[in-house]
Amino acid sequence: SPRPRKHFIETAIDEDLQAGKFEAVHTRFPPEPNGYLHIGHAKSICLNFGLAKNYGGTCNLRFDDTNPSKEETEYVESIQEDVRWLGFQWDELQYASDYFEQLYEWAERLIEKGKAYVCELSAEQTREYRGTLTEPGKNSPYRDRDPKENLDLFRRMKAGEFPDGSKTLRAKIDMASPNLNLRDPVMYRIMKAHHHRTGDRWCIYPMYDWAHGQSDSIEGISFSICTLEFENHRPLYDWYCDSLEIHHPRQIEFARLNLTYTVMSKRKLLQLVKEKHVGGWDDPRMPTISGLRRRGYTPESIRNFCADVGVAKFNSTIDVVRLENSIREHLNRVAPRRMAVMDPIKLTITNWPKDKVEMCSVINNPEDESAGKREVPFSGHLLIQQEDFREEAPRKFFRLKKGGAVRLRGAFIIDCHDVVKDDDGNVIEILCTYDPETRSGQDQSGRKVKGTIHWVSADHASEIEVRDYDRLFGVENPDAAEEGKTFLDYLNPDSLTVRTAFVEPALAEAQIGDRVQFERVGYFVVDPDSKAGSLVMNRIVGLRDTWGK
Ligand code: ATP
Ligand code: MG
Ligand code: MG
Numbered sequence: 001s002p003r004p005r006k007h008f009i010e011t012a013i014d015e016d017l018q019a020g021k022f023e024a025v026h027t028r029f030p031p032e033p034n035g036y037l038h039i040g041h042a043k044s045i046c047l048n049f050g051l052a053k054n055y056g057g058t059c060n061l062r063f064d065d066t067n068p069s070k071e072e073t074e075y076v077e078s079i080q081e082d083v084r085w086l087g088f089q090w091d092e093l094q095y096a097s098d099y100f101e102q103l104y105e106w107a108e109r110l111i112e113k114g115k116a117y118v119c120e121l122s123a124e125q126t127r128e129y130r131g132t133l134t135e136p137g138k139n140s141p142y143r144d145r146d147p148k149e150n151l152d153l154f155r156r157m158k159a160g161e162f163p164d165g166s167k168t169l170r171a172k173i174d175m176a177s178p179n180l181n182l183r184d185p186v187m188y189r190i191m192k193a194h195h196h197r198t199g200d201r202w203c204i205y206p207m208y209d210w211a212h213g214q215s216d217s218i219e220g221i222s223f224s225i226c227t228l229e230f231e232n233h234r235p236l237y238d239w240y241c242d243s244l245e246i247h248h249p250r251q252i253e254f255a256r257l258n259l260t261y262t263v264m265s266k267r268k269l270l271q272l273v274k275e276k277h278v279g280g281w282d283d284p285r286m287p288t289i290s291g292l293r294r295r296g297y298t299p300e301s302i303r304n305f306c307a308d309v310g311v312a313k314f315n316s317t318i319d320v321v322r323l324e325n326s327i328r329e330h331l332n333r334v335a336p337r338r339m340a341v342m343d344p345i346k347l348t349i350t351n352w353p354k355d356k357v358e359m360c361s362v363i364n365n366p367e368d369e370s371a372g373k374r375e376v377p378f379s380g381h382l383l384i385q386q387e388d389f390r391e392e393a394p395r396k397f398f399r400l401k402k403g404g405a406v407r408l409r410g411a412f413i414i415d416c417h418d419v420v421k422d423d424d425g426n427v428i429e430i431l432c433t434y435d436p437e438t439r440s441g442q443d444q445s446g447r448k449v450k451g452t453i454h455w456v457s458a459d460h461a462s463e464i465e466v467r468d469y470d471r472l473f474g475v476e477n478p479d480a481a482e483e484g485k486t487f488l489d490y491l492n493p494d495s496l497t498v499r500t501a502f503v504e505p506a507l508a509e510a511q512i513g514d515r516v517q518f519e520r521v522g523y524f525v526v527d528p529d530s531k532a533g534s535l536v537m538n539r540i541v542g543l544r545d546t547w548g549k
Contacts (some may be wrong), residue, residue, distance in 0.1 A: 007311040022222035025057030032064045033075035035266035036281040036288045039081045043257040046306040049088040061090035065097045066211045068195035082289040086297045095241040096215045097197045111150045118153040119170045137175035137183040164190050181236045213237040216240040221249040226238040227256045258317040262287045284538050286474040296525030296540030300330045324541045327377030332521045336364045339454040340503040340518040344383040346429040362410030374506050378411050388453045398451035407452040413438040454519045461502035464535040468497040
């Protein structure tokens, strides 16, 4: 397909490179290690790593680990695994916490320049003094302390002399600025907390805005790409770099990815995990990368989805059907076809020689000739889907009915002549004859039938567990909860149905992570819960978008 028109970030990069503002494209993906990555992060990953690749530049993975209270090593590891799985390799792996010393020195530099001060207002007072969008803020009574005193107090903050929350370091900018972020933002707070990497070495921790841009600068980032909610933080980003007279990256904002029928905030995802509404971060219903991986999504399908959604300047919500279509489209090309019967009924071929087994050669993937064929055992005792048979059916029912004929995929045309019923009158067995002249691929009979159905040989099939997943939430936007409700009230109670399926013997060799198309049913993946001899498969997505119909 032709390369799409450049998006606004590429245009901005082109301008800056041409103007000589930067020599190369250095981007970074900066997650806070306070949860697992989700599909929104995938968009940011594809964008940052993708730009570096397209421009022959570099992209760092940087852990924005400046808030010790919510961060854990488990997250640091899962994030690396997920970025790699998506198909990207960082140039440098960095931790903002490694810059604590440098940040501290720079803070002292701002104090010396009279651009930062130690403030003793409480958190609540600080908020009050800050003013509102319509009202200017008030100067803190500590704002005009002289640099010497500030330096002394700041050093003692660092030394642990003061209790948590008793003092902050604030940038001295403009309490009347129309931009609230510029009303003397807090740079450091006192927090005697254990950090997952720096241990107990620090008891003052930098605020996000102070740490983020400086980390970008230290790494020589040229384009600091972030989501729209940081647009009005950009003046502060610029103020810090300018005041320190350090390398000054260009911040560019783009719209977050939102998806229907799910939530994407890490706080909410954590709550789903902690309260056991799902089996874990990698539950196949979660919008996390690890959940999508376990669900059976391929890295390629996620990358294609992100490219297809594109980069925008305005927030919007993307229909999850587009994500589902991206995996359908990929698996249609690459997934081998197999036969599985979910809701079986016996079908006996009355003219088949007793105990005879014949192998049928069945095409693995009509979209990919190189996938070849496989041998599927055919016998006189078969299973088909109940829904593929009706004793009496309207003319347009192209599956099997009494007195009718159908083709068994890869095998023969069969004619149904009778049924066996239980005492209640339910059909429990279908009796058919096969037509030996109609073997698939060698059919010289000239017979035509309208329908083809799938089947398995009852004695050769293995029984597996199938987990049929549906959307985690029953409404498009669970974030928009009605009064008195939370997003949890919109969980879909039927998001998981466990069934049994009978599958052809070729599945016996399937490995964890293998994906197949069960013909006429959907795409499935082998779940890590599988054990030798007891396969568990997750439904990735149905063949067509039939949700809600
Ligand atoms: P959350 O609100 O879920 O905690 P976050 O933005 O705080 O998300 P970070 O770990 O800070 O999460 O995100 C790392 C990077 O991923 C940031 O640059 C952020 O802008 C980007 N990102 C996060 N969520 C999305 C999203 N939904 N769409 C696009 N980019 C995102
Ligand atoms: Mg963040
Ligand atoms: Mg966050």
